[in-house]
Amino acid sequence: MLKIMNLSKSFNKETENEINIFNNFNLEIEKNKCTAIIGPNGCGKSTLLNMIGGSIMADEGKIILNKKDIGSLREEKRAIYIGRVYQDPSMGVSPSLTILENMSLADKKGEKFSLRRLVKKDRIPKYVELLKDLDLGLENKLNTKVKYLSGGQRQSLSLIMAAMKHPDLLLLDEHTAALDPKTSHVVMRKTKELIEKYKITTIMISHNMRDAIEYSDRIIMLDKGQVVLDKHSMEISELELMNIYRDKVAERFVS
Ligand SMILES: Nc1ncnc2c1ncn2[C@@H]1O[C@H](COP(=O)(O)OP(=O)(O)O)[C@@H](O)[C@H]1O
Ligand SMILES: [Mg+2]
Numbered sequence: 001m002l003k004i005m006n007l008s009k010s011f012n013k014e015t016e017n018e019i020n021i022f023n024n025f026n027l028e029i030e031k032n033k034c035t036a037i038i039g040p041n042g043c044g045k046s047t048l049l050n051m052i053g054g055s056i057m058a059d060e061g062k063i064i065l066n067k068k069d070i071g072s073l074r075e076e077k078r079a080i081y082i083g084r085v086y087q088d089p090s091m092g093v094s095p096s097l098t099i100l101e102n103m104s105l106a107d108k109k110g111e112k113f114s115l116r117r118l119v120k121k122d123r124i125p126k127y128v129e130l131l132k133d134l135d136l137g138l139e140n141k142l143n144t145k146v147k148y149l150s151g152g153q154r155q156s157l158s159l160i161m162a163a164m165k166h167p168d169l170l171l172l173d174e175h176t177a178a179l180d181p182k183t184s185h186v187v188m189r190k191t192k193e194l195i196e197k198y199k200i201t202t203i204m205i206s207h208n209m210r211d212a213i214e215y216s217d218r219i220i221m222l223d224k225g226q227v228v229l230d231k232h233s234m235e236i237s238e239l240e241l242m243n244i245y246r247d248k249v250a251e252r253f254v255s
Pocket of ligand 1: 011012021040044046
């Protein structure tokens with residue numbers, strides 16, 4: 001489904017601040033599964049997702065999505081196949097536009113359109129249906145500007161916008177990290193419902209071991225540009241995962 005081959009990436013090349021994040025990195029992601037990626041701060045999780053999504057170009061290597069090499073496509077082209085939700089609740093939406101306008105924009109992804117004729121009335125029932133699924137009452141706020149929504153409401157909206165066109169791949173980068181624990185739980189549950197309902201292949205970066213186990217099918221731990229753990233979520237407990245994670249973080253201080 002997604003095959004990452006011999007990926008390499010450094011930042012600040014040929015300066016004294018050069019850092020190598022990945023060197024000949026390989027990874028395969030299975031179709032219709034949710035794969036969680038965890039790992040210490042700064043180990044390259046977001047960089048990996050950014051290279052898949054196309055906001056950062058890899059230095060070398062291939063990114064094959066459904067047998068197509070997308071590695072050299074621009075981010076806007078990749079967005080036809082790939083949906084994204086970011087950590088920052090203002091990133092996946094346009095705060096000064098209404099819910100209806102935001103959903104219309106998401107609906108037109110990959111098409112040419114004019115902003116004046118953004119909203120198609122016949123699509124509104126579809127948006128209402130998607131919003132109702134969230135159970136947050138957003139279907140009654142179609143004309144509310146998104147800047148007036150809470151972080152949890154925005155992230156939930158971002159999620160259905162990213163999933164609306166049934167992307168081949170959904171990338172979630174700590175999309176609940178900015179939310180309070182209760183809201184984070186609600187958004188994670190909605191995430192799971194949505195990706196199961198539409199069978200969306202998902203890569204989810206998480207800082208939360210429990211979420212990683214509970215909401216994914218497979219867990220990958222990254223450290224120093226390598227996969228240091230790769231297990232079915234059923235095969236590992238939160239405690240085991242915490243211990244391995246702690247050891248990896250501790251090793252960083254020793255080495
Ligand atoms: N655009 C960039 N320019 C320079 N360094 C970067 C850039 N993006 C990320 N980095 C560095 O790359 C490393 C990995 O970052 P990142 O992928 O954001 O880590 P993670 O998401 O695992 O916390 C960090 O040391 C970070 O400072
Ligand atoms: Mg990150």
